[in-house]
Amino acid sequence: MSENIYINLxxxxxxxxxxxxxxxxxxxxxxAKYPAHxxxxxxxxxxxxxxxxxxxEIGALERSDRYYKIWTRKDFKIYQTxxxxx
Numbered sequence: 756m757s758e759n760i761y762i763n764l765x766x767x768x769x770x771x772x773x774x775x776x777x778x779x780x781x782x783x784x785x786x787a788k789y790p791a792h793x794x795x796x797x798x799x800x801x802x803x804x805x806x807x808x809x810x811x812e813i814g815a816l817e818r819s820d821r822y823y824k825i826w827t828r829k830d831f832k833i834y835q836t837x838x839x840x841x
Contacts, residue, residue, distance in 0.1 A: 757792070758792060758793060759792065759793050759794075759795045760785055760789065760792050760793070760794050760795065761794075761795050761796070761797040761800070762778060762781065762782040762785065762794060762795075762796070762797060763778055763797045763798070763801070764778045764779060764782065764796060764797075764798065765778060766796070766798050782794055
């Protein structure tokens with residue numbers, strides 16, 4: 756049996772909400788229901804996992820970057836033909 760319960764809370768510094776949101780309410784319910792367990796934040800674990808990219812993710816990022824460059828070049832050419840001088 757696990758001793759820790761990991762919950763996902765919104766840990767954004769700019770997020771200020773006076774009303775408790777779902778994650779916080781759920782965490783409080785878990786602490787009340789299972790007082791012997793320790794409630795931990797999942798953010799540090801998830802932050803480390805977000806930094807690791809799989810080869811499929813890297814390929815998708817490279818493709819999206821390539822498409823972005825193609826379309827911005829096309830838009831730039833259109834703006835030049837319109838005389839906008841961007």
